[in-house]
Amino acid sequence: MSRLETNLIHTGKEFNTTKSVVTPIYQTSTYLADGDLAAYIHAATEPKHPEFYHRHGNPTNSQVAAILAKLEKTEDALVLATGMAAISTAILAIVKSGDHIVVQNAHYSGSTLFFNDFLADYGITITRVDQCNNQAFLNAIQENTKLLYIETPSNPNLNITDLAFIGQLGKDKGITTMVDNTFASPINQTPKDFGIDIVIHSATKYLGGHSDLTAGAVCGTKEYINKVWRRSLVLGASLSPFDSWLLLRGLKTLALRVDQINKNALALAQYLNSHKAIKKVIYVGLPNHAQYELAKSQMKGFTGMLCIEVAGNNEEEEFKNAQTILGNLRIFVNAASLGGVESLVVHPASMWGSHHSKEQKETSGITRGMLRISVGIEHIDDIIADWEQAISKL
Structure with missing residues (x-):
């Protein structure tokens, strides 16, 4: 089994069908059908198919997703245009009007705005707790709680949430758990080891690492990532081919x-x-x-x-x-x-x-x-x- 440093460079190479050592930039919005109607229907309907239409997928996006899924020890991953696209799409693939989410007092400001302004407008309620207090998470759970959303270390105050406690709490209560792992990066922390269901990133940050792109990532089970992908089709925050290529390059030295x-x-x-x-x-x-x-x-x-x-x-x-x-x-x-x-x-x-x-x-x-x-x-x-x-x- 390859080590982490090797996986960063070689995972997902099957999506590069050229002879180029460096994966090319697939700067195209659409792909030719081969004349086989069955194959065309498959490409149009398969989640994240890399060669149908860019909003559906892209070969470089598929390679990046394969690397991130391996890093975060999840079955699958999806890359999107920004960190906020990842956060919002990941959450909207889980909750609907009438549902409840438990979040922390301290979160990235964009996440806070999403909780305060967007979700409230759609009838989704939020309870905020002190992330340093495990009992506070347990006390905040309601009958309609569908998601425990955490961020550790938190932005900007660097508080830590007990991943093992949250992972077990989610399992015990049948509630989905999601962590923003941006501050730590998968090099420093792998939430899946502690039972967390879903991991998200602003890939703009450590994953890209050169302040020259914006991107987001969602990592989870294949079934869940398919749901996120379907949400992304209508929300439309596709990662551009060039930014995807820059992200792939940045990951090699992560x-x-x-x-x-x-x-x-x-x-x-x-x-x-x-x-x-x-x-x-x-x-x-x-x-x-x-x-x-x-x-x-x-x-x-x-x-x-x-x-x-x-x-x-x-x-x-x-x-x-x-x-x-x-x-x-x-x-x-x-x-x-x-x-x-x-x-x-x-x-x-x-x-x-x-x-x-x-x-x-x-x-x-x-x-x-x-x-x-x-x-x-x-x-x-x-x-x-x-x-x-x-x-x-x-």
């Missing part, structure tokens, strides 16, 4: 990139954790993280994501100091997104200001002095030196 990112993030977290200008460092790989032991039990690596809260005499000074550091970083670019080879940093309270109320930000642990950091693959000495010079401007 293990190498994430390994280096993990090492860099831990070193930076340790440096910032000892700095007097930093009030708090939130990184799941530090022993002072409240859920460090849980993280160790379900993660193989601790990701490149961390948050810091900048010190100050009051909230306004903390905000001002965070802005000073943000404005003086040179290697770390102030830009949305995460998981790329380059290091990024954002101010969550500003970035999500229009998406979250004051109460929602407080519940999610977002403070005005907080900075969310996505560590890249630059040399660690340069990474730390960049923070040293930025902090020195305070």
Whole structure:
């Protein structure tokens, strides 16, 4: 049986029917029928057929999906145009009007908007719980609960959800479980090992890894992925051939990139954790993280994501100091997104200001002095030196 690094490069090669070593970009919207009516009918009706019409499938999409299914240890996978396309389509393949979903207090802002605004309009109710409290999930279950939706580590506060507990709870109650595994990546965490049914990703992030594409992925049983595919046909968020090719290219180096990112993030977290200008460092790989032991039990690596809260005499000074550091970083670019080879940093309270109320930000642990950091693959000495010079401007 091949190892992970080998699978990233060689899985799904059967979908490349050319003699090209690198899978070509199938830049076409439709495919010729061979004159065999039965074969044409099969192509038109088989889920994800790679050579009928692009909204149905694409050979490169099929290869990417095969890799992701193997990475996440699921039967099948489907790739879509964005992470939000994956999240929304995956959920809409499960719930209908009158159903109930249990979610966390802290989620990616796009997911929160989908829960708050979209699903409510269609008669689907939501209960939010503290993801650190297993009993809260159990207490939130209702007779019409159809989905337990979690995200671990969560964005941006890096709380951990107990995957084994949620997986077993779903099995005991007959409720589908779904996890957003974007922050961890399948290199650091495989939720299927803990009984989770469905895994989703914003493939824009670690899976693509070069900040040059948008994509999403849904991984699950073949039966479920067929349902998601049918939803995707009418919702229409197909992944473009070029973005699919870029994603395939990015996946080849995923293990190498994430390994280096993990090492860099831990070193930076340790440096910032000892700095007097930093009030708090939130990184799941530090022993002072409240859920460090849980993280160790379900993660193989601790990701490149961390948050810091900048010190100050009051909230306004903390905000001002965070802005000073943000404005003086040179290697770390102030830009949305995460998981790329380059290091990024954002101010969550500003970035999500229009998406979250004051109460929602407080519940999610977002403070005005907080900075969310996505560590890249630059040399660690340069990474730390960049923070040293930025902090020195305070």
